Amino acid sequence: MARRIIVCDGAELARLWGRIGASDDEILNWIPREDEPRARPPGFYTLQGGLTVDAILKLGLKAGDEFALVSEETSFLRAAVSVVGEAAPEAPVLVLTDRVAADDLPEHPCLRSTGLRSLIRGNIDEEFDHLSNLRRVVDLRALVDRREKLGILLQPDPDPDGIACGYALRALFGRKSPTAPLISFGGVQRPENQAMIQALGLDVRTVTPEELDAFDGLALVDVQPTVFGENPPARVRSVDVVIDHHPERSGYDAVIKDIRPAYGATATILTEYIRAAGMELRPRLATALVYGIKTDTQLLGRETSRHDMAAFAYLHAHHSPALLRRIERPALPAEGLRALGRGLVSSRIEDGIHLLVLGRVREDVIPQVADLALQAEGAEWAIAAGLVGADLVFSVRNVGYVRAAGEVVRAVVEGLGVGGGHRSMAKGIIPLKAFRKVYGGASRERIRVALHDAFVRAIHGDVG
Numbered sequence: 001m002a003r004r005i006i007v008c009d010g011a012e013l014a015r016l017w018g019r020i021g022a023s024d025d026e027i028l029n030w031i032p033r034e035d036e037p038r039a040r041p042p043g044f045y046t047l048q049g050g051l052t053v054d055a056i057l058k059l060g061l062k063a064g065d066e067f068a069l070v071s072e073e074t075s076f077l078r079a080a081v082s083v084v085g086e087a088a089p090e091a092p093v094l095v096l097t098d099r100v101a102a103d104d105l106p107e108h109p110c111l112r113s114t115g116l117r118s119l120i121r122g123n124i125d126e127e128f129d130h131l132s133n134l135r136r137v138v139d140l141r142a143l144v145d146r147r148e149k150l151g152i153l154l155q156p157d158p159d160p161d162g163i164a165c166g167y168a169l170r171a172l173f174g175r176k177s178p179t180a181p182l183i184s185f186g187g188v189q190r191p192e193n194q195a196m197i198q199a200l201g202l203d204v205r206t207v208t209p210e211e212l213d214a215f216d217g218l219a220l221v222d223v224q225p226t227v228f229g230e231n232p233p234a235r236v237r238s239v240d241v242v243i244d245h246h247p248e249r250s251g252y253d254a255v256i257k258d259i260r261p262a263y264g265a266t267a268t269i270l271t272e273y274i275r276a277a278g279m280e281l282r283p284r285l286a287t288a289l290v291y292g293i294k295t296d297t298q299l300l301g302r303e304t305s306r307h308d309m310a311a312f313a314y315l316h317a318h319h320s321p322a323l324l325r326r327i328e329r330p331a332l333p334a335e336g337l338r339a340l341g342r343g344l345v346s347s348r349i350e351d352g353i354h355l356l357v358l359g360r361v362r363e364d365v366i367p368q369v370a371d372l373a374l375q376a377e378g379a380e381w382a383i384a385a386g387l388v389g390a391d392l393v394f395s396v397r398n399v400g401y402v403r404a405a406g407e408v409v410r411a412v413v414e415g416l417g418v419g420g421g422h423r424s425m426a427k428g429i430i431p432l433k434a435f436r437k438v439y440g441g442a443s444r445e446r447i448r449v450a451l452h453d454a455f456v457r458a459i460h461g462d463v464g
């Protein structure tokens, strides 16, 4: 069995090692310092003869042995690294020091250096972070326990971060939908988000400002009261709870306010609450939160903090990949697949643009087809367009190293409709009436040619 050979400089560090708790495969050695009593720390052998090649060889080295050298003195560590390197050239060396810089150590082919105290300190600081989150949870629970009916208010047309946070907050209070419903002034619009609430079995109730009187408590997540206009309804200007990651606004009161603008998602705050409270994290909730962080940070790309990374890793260990797949890739209806077939028959890749015109189709099919279309060989841009109600709706994807998709779509719809998005994903809507007026019709071929030309101009021309 491979062993760890620990060499501590003096009794203080040896005792520290002993207190942390040595593991069974560790051979503990110490070298007494001149300036301290020579009482042997329990469990430690005295390295006979001090830091010499002979003393190391007397340990009876075996293949696979590893070393840890523990000291705060440059001279000790320089000597120790050299001696171990000579006695056991193959053995990896871990240097544990908080005072000696790695640059001051001799050359060694397999050496890592880190601080023993700073490692422990880092963990203690992390525990204090958990503790302050636990304080918040205890206060939140004490406040909300007094409320008979709590409204968990999300922004109008809530996004995955908001939905996940509402769900998490309710779970944190141990409540169900009758006494703590998720509510919003505008229902879930985007088909992807509808797919999310469906897959999670959630319900977001649309309410009017007057209906808020039915609640004796309000908690806002991923949103602040001022989002409801310059003059928000009186009932939301003074609320119980606001938890958000958008910059802090004034003009309202909350009994408990937890606003962390450095965070990429509010779901990260809720994840920290759950973790601090030691609450069991069920796969369904973990999946909702992981999806919230993923979409708000564009998969840990945009505005991501170390907190988001840590929360994501924690959630990832608990989430359900199958459920996440169902949310991210909702089932395509048979009719959508047929529309895809028709679109593929006439699709071409020209100027790096893969454009699929689907005809009349369910709206949620369009972004999924755009995702798929980007996988075509030679495609830098994928556009899926379909007729939904009285609109031409199109989803745009690109490979990421080209002009920003949101910018391009804004140029394409200018004066015709609405659109926008991010670096590699965007969406545009043009009323068919406006389209016909400009292009003289809205046949499949007319749409294909018009969109292709508009995109070529927007991608290569001067926009924004």
Ligand SMILES: [Mn+2]
Residues within 6 Å of the ligand: 161, 162, 222, 245, 264, 265, 266, 296
């Ligand atoms: Mn958010």
